[in-house]
Amino acid sequence: MSSSLLEHPKKTERYHHGDLKNTLLEAARELANEIGVDNFTLREVARRANVSPAAPYHHFLDKQDLIRTLAIEAFTKLTTALNNAKQKKHTPLQQLEHIGMAYVNFAYTHQAEFRFMFRRELCAAIGQPDPLEVAGIDAQSVLYNAILEAQAAKQISQDNPQEIALTLWSVVHGLSTIINESPISKTTTATSAKQMAQHVVQASIQGILNKE
């Protein structure tokens, strides 16, 4: 560390240049959001970091590894977003609702990253320990625990919580990908996305309410 008055060493023109790894990740996020996920190019990422095409290979195994890293980061962001949505002041049922809305909102506000998060190509072989899978499970746990709490409070059905979680996850994930990938995506705005999320989440929660 050179002039460290600044916490982040400030990527001034260093020539083993500072922390290229993060610079690459940031450039990758930007590129993905600009140009989309399909013609996302490792060489262009390197270009934006003012670095040769081979440089990224000193920080990532290959292109997929870069994307996988991005996806893992995105999952942890999602987890904190879900945790923020689940605030103590709400009832367990309201928490479920907010978690669902936050999921859709995250997908809409992080479109490129969201698309990277779910790609079969990124999944490790079965049996292999997979940080990406762990990150995904962490995000799911927020929802799962909220369901357990709502069950404890007798606000929702006592059915298998795994099945309930799968149902709610499916509905918010489905809406998210529809908003991102279908022709709807072209005309979706932040407010229309929020409205759709509200309708869909509330309707789904109706289906798991405690019927007594």
Add this chain to the structure above:
Amino acid sequence: MSSSLLEHPKKTERYHHGDLKNTLLEAARELANEIGVDNFTLREVARRANVSPAAPYHHFLDKQDLIRTLAIEAFTKLTTALNNAKQKKHTPLQQLEHIGMAYVNFAYTHQAEFRFMFRRELCAAIGQPDPLEVAGIDAQSVLYNAILEAQAAKQISQDNPQEIALTLWSVVHGLSTIINESPISKTTTATSAKQMAQHVVQASIQGILNKE
């Protein structure tokens, strides 16, 4: 047509070779299912059709156009699958259930094609007439009409049918993509997929039942 005892001219070694267009589409479907969607290569499709890399360009504008064609075909397949699931002998509510299950089943049994069906890159610009969008709407219509019928029969809520349709579509689409793209995909079998679909669809329908 030469020896036409056969309905399909039987792509014997013809040297403007029969109907290359369909041969390419078939090879593309196979390749997509084998190798996945990401490293899907137009040149490999041509290779499998025993044809030069430039040949496909006489039948499709470009690689995307080939994929788009595949996606449109897949949507019409999906539409008939949904229509088959919606048989007259069932009540409107049972029809809804069967349609939902058929959607997930289609996604599981046509994984590569399903992945091609939902890609923002394939969507036409807003305002432009888009056969792919039309094909998608056709599929949705099956669900939408089933909802109208169930409402007419007073079996489900009288809420805005568009919103109900979006909810049900979201849940089956979400489960479908989870089954295809998440680590779950590695351990999913046909029967486990069916079970998940059953739970999820039934739970969702609970949420829209007529409460009176």
Add this chain to the structure above:
DNA sequence: CTTAAATTCTGAACAGTGTTAAGATATGCT
């Protein structure tokens, strides 16, 4: 049938990609 036009395919080329290997340059450690 003959000939012209249109269709379908090939071969060669171009720019751009992911990736690797060999070497240059800087960094940190002792």
Add this chain to the structure above:
DNA sequence: AGCATATCTTAACACTGTTCAGAATTTAAG
């Protein structure tokens, strides 16, 4: 200081999507 290590570049490889000029074949017209 010097040495090992980490980091970056240059050059190259095989491969991709795509285009274009021309060969082969089919279709249509006279």
